[in-house]
Amino acid sequence: MPPQSRPTGERRPRAMVIDRAWRGLGPGLEPLSGPGGAPLTRTVKLIVLPLVVRPVLRPELAADFLDPEDAAHLETLIRGSGERLDATARWFTLLKKTRRALGIVAGNPQDLYFQRCFELATEHGAPSAGAEAVARAALEEVADAAGGRTVETLKDHLADAARRSRLDAEIATVWGNRRPSPAGAASVALAAEVLEACGAPGPGKDPQAFTSMVEGAHGSLLGRALWAHAGGVWGRDDLPGHLGLTAHQLPPRPEVGRSASTATLPAPLDRTLFERLFTVLQSSAHRDELPMVPELVRREVGRSCAPLGLYDESLRVAVVLGGRLAVGLDPLGGGGESAPGRTAAHRAVNGRWQREASVLRARRMTVSPRPDPEGGVLDALAEDLRTPWAAYMRRLWVRLHGRDVRDAPLDDLASAWAVLDGVARSVMMDHRARVRSALRALSAPGPGQASEARSA
Incomplete structure (x- = not known):
């Protein structure tokens, strides 16, 4: 039987250990937490696990269930990072405020900025004098890294009527050649x-x-x-x-499409080219691994x-x-x-x-x-x-x-x-x-x- 499936006895679910340690850090982490006070899923995925726990370096903390000694180690790591996590939350609040002031709407702020805020907290501590300039520079850096790979770029690319007509004809040809x-x-x-x-x-x-x-x-x-x-x-x-x-x-x-809404996405095989790429571009976790939008669209014609x-x-x-x-x-x-x-x-x-x-x-x-x-x-x-x-x-x-x-x-x-x-x-x-x-x-x-x- 795999280790993850054995009766736990005194072993504790890692998620429960993280939740308890997080709540023990006290107030100040609301920007990284859900309504009930638990860390957001993205907080765990993007900050706690890769940057605080670092299971790649501590494989004993990679399991879903932890022995008492490993659970105590995990709690110690999170408690020891409390000040840095508090600063991360403050940087995230500042970056969101600056983002609104700059009129940036593309991408999910949590995906885009969580890890960058942790880096800022590590380098600068909590925001202080001159933090606004640092926040603006960080936003520009993230935007540059995602250049040509945003939903807005996709909208602009597919807004051209001639291009849309050409893509639709290509889809019709490829679809007609199916076996x-x-x-x-x-x-x-x-x-x-x-x-x-x-x-x-x-x-x-x-x-x-x-x-x-x-x-x-x-x-x-x-x-x-x-x-x-x-x-x-x-x-x-x-x-x-x-x-x-x-x-x-x-x-x-498949159709070409020109818009998408997360709340109303159809079944996967019924999605337009725009909807298929919209879900990919929304997340920035692997954005630097993606081709630019014109190449993304070209490949998606055949893939769809x-x-x-x-x-x-x-x-x-x-x-x-x-x-x-x-x-x-x-x-x-x-x-x-x-x-x-x-x-x-x-x-x-x-x-x-x-x-x-x-x-x-x-x-x-x-x-x-x-x-x-x-x-x-x-x-x-x-x-x-x-x-x-x-x-x-x-x-x-x-x-x-x-x-x-x-x-x-x-x-x-x-x-x-x-x-x-x-x-x-x-x-x-x-x-x-x-x-x-x-x-x-x-x-x-x-x-x-x-x-x-x-x-x-």
Whole structure:
């Protein structure tokens, strides 16, 4: 059994250790924290882990569960960085204020400035005399580093009518040259072997199974099967072959597009060129690895018409593996660990999800026949639990697309499993947060109840 899946005993979840140590730092960290006082996800991802904990240098702190000694070490590191983190929060507030004054709107400020603010805190301490000039210089430096790779640049590039017409004609030509194929079920069958090796590597497992799928172009086979409307490829007739990657029976021909909204993005294979690149350019984590916008757009024409909307075969295979994993997700445990078709990967992911003790009660509520008499948020959460594969596949595709745009293939079984498992954890944590938020809202007294409580 992998170390991450063993009973914890005295071991503590690393996320819990970070949360407790962060809250112990006291006030002043609000710009880096959520409403409840916990560090933002981006704070953990961009600041705490890479810059404070530094698990690359301290591999004993890289695990999801920590022994008491390692947990104490982690808390010490965070407490020892309290003053620097406080200064980081102040720099972030100043950079956002300066950003507004300069009229900068492109990019997510947290993605763009969190790590730069930590560097400023390390170099200068908290902002003091002359800090405004330093903040302005930092903003200009970040803008220069992202030059030619912003959403605004993309808008300007696709605003030209002649260019849009030319791109649309290119898409039509490439799309018309596709080669649909009904073959796809064999690729899904092979995925079970790889997932068995992913979830429980060791004697008798074949780490070459992933390489064999890539060399056999099994990702492309599934992508072409979706163009031909192949059904039943996942072993369940109640699931569409595309697993929600499109809202249509067959993926539609891509359009060029001119705008996008995070709140209304369509299913991955239904997105325009603009929407596909919008999600990549919004995050600056790997911006310096991207081509300039004209080259990005040129490449995306072919990619949008490729099997599964991806160029690299290892990433297409990851979609097959993710689909095979997704159709066996069982957050409530109703299917049983020995259900037909389950692999070691399923047992690892489902076991982790089913151990979410803090939300077990909420889950029971969401699957009652009518959890919310008026309909609403609990009904939506219940539907998420009934179809966990939908959120998983959407998030997996976005992550793989980002790698494809950056020319970052998956080199081996270990890197593939890291992505598949990471997406599963992300979906689980997102659902946990939504359940807790819903329960807090439902338990809050209404206006009438509040008045009664005050008068009592």
